[in-house]
Amino acid sequence: MDHTIGVLALQGDVREHLAVLRRLGEDAIAVRRPRELAAVDGLIIPGGESTTMIKLARIFELFEPLKARVRAGLPTFGTCAGMILLADRIEDGAAGQETLGGLDITVRRNAFGRQVDSFEGDLTVQGLDGPVHAIFIRAPWVEAVGEGVEVLARVPAGPAAGRIVAVRQGSLMATSFHPEVGGDARVHELFVDLVRRARAELRTDEETKRD
Template sequence: MAIGVLALQGSFNEHITALNKLGVKGVEIRKPEQLEHVRALIIPGGESTTMAKLAEYHNLFPALRSFVKSGKPVWGTCAGLIFLADRAVGQKQGGQELVGGLDCLVHRNFFGSQIQSFETELSVPTLADKEGGPPNFRGIFIRAPAILEAGPSVEVLADYPVPSKQVMETASESKTEQEQNNSGEKVIVAVKQGNLLATAFHPELTADTRWHSFFMNMVDGPVDEGSADQTIAYIAKQLPVFQ
């Protein structure tokens, strides 16, 4: 079976390219029935409100929630992280629909506007232990979210230091004054919970494929290229979809 990449908007092509580098075939997903033919799914970065509106238009949310609950691996990057979160703050008026499943509170636009995007070296000991390579990873944050709170079943894979005042201000919608006073000086930017992986940054925009390899190791059993070819052929026969 192939690996699906939600292709409504955002950096889905970059994820498919990264998968190809690992010898894995990724297929674009735009319709609910296409999810039945993939064994894992990547929800890419992009503009989360736009992606949510398109997902609602194509009636994808019920199928996405079923896919998450099925236990198949799902990885959300940036906007994809927001999609997977159970709770979100910092959203536009009226909010946006979430897929859910990841026991965390995410701030939709924690790091600011597009012009405040940045790159930084992140400490990733678990990634280095599992996939080799250096103990750091170059994180690309583009109008990025951050995880403010994570449940007990969530494994933190990377965090990023920020002024405690910033954490307090952005968490104010969900935390009491006492809880704000106890805020730490780091926010979480990569997590794993069961079949779910989420990163606030964009690994697909780097030449380092270790996060994609890490995700592929969450897939139960090898990805068969022959089956992937059949899946791509099936999807190609579908009716015209959103471009």
């Protein structure tokens, strides 16, 4: 194993993401401090409450280091609230709500409704064979994407049919749903592949510089 994947451990489904990564055989650590962030080659930002996570990131002096590493190309996967934190633009956000940014998307916060409106269903996700059973909890959706953003999944049916719920742009990836819930690790595997590719590219660049 030549890489380490962190899970931002300020709030939310931290243990669940760590468990999935470790089940895949990954070296996974919780990230609460800048020194832990500096040690990872990829990062998952879990679901939770997006405004609270930003406040805690500032308290733990993580906000600016996080923003800098995401902008510098750290492979990062945001789920639910994590998608909001990675979005460049928010609709229906709290007054003055900040994000880390990096994904050229507009996200609508709590788009699917309140906690009582949480639901689940099967999605087709680009790059995966067979449907993914997705769980949405006070989830956002993507209102609009920039030219460089790849849409990975949309809601197939119902009142929200066609809404974008998974995206990828370069080394960044985000889902509206919670792939850490349940036994299907394939969405995490997509992210692990991003981390591996980024590490391979870094090694190639280092070898080129030595030559």
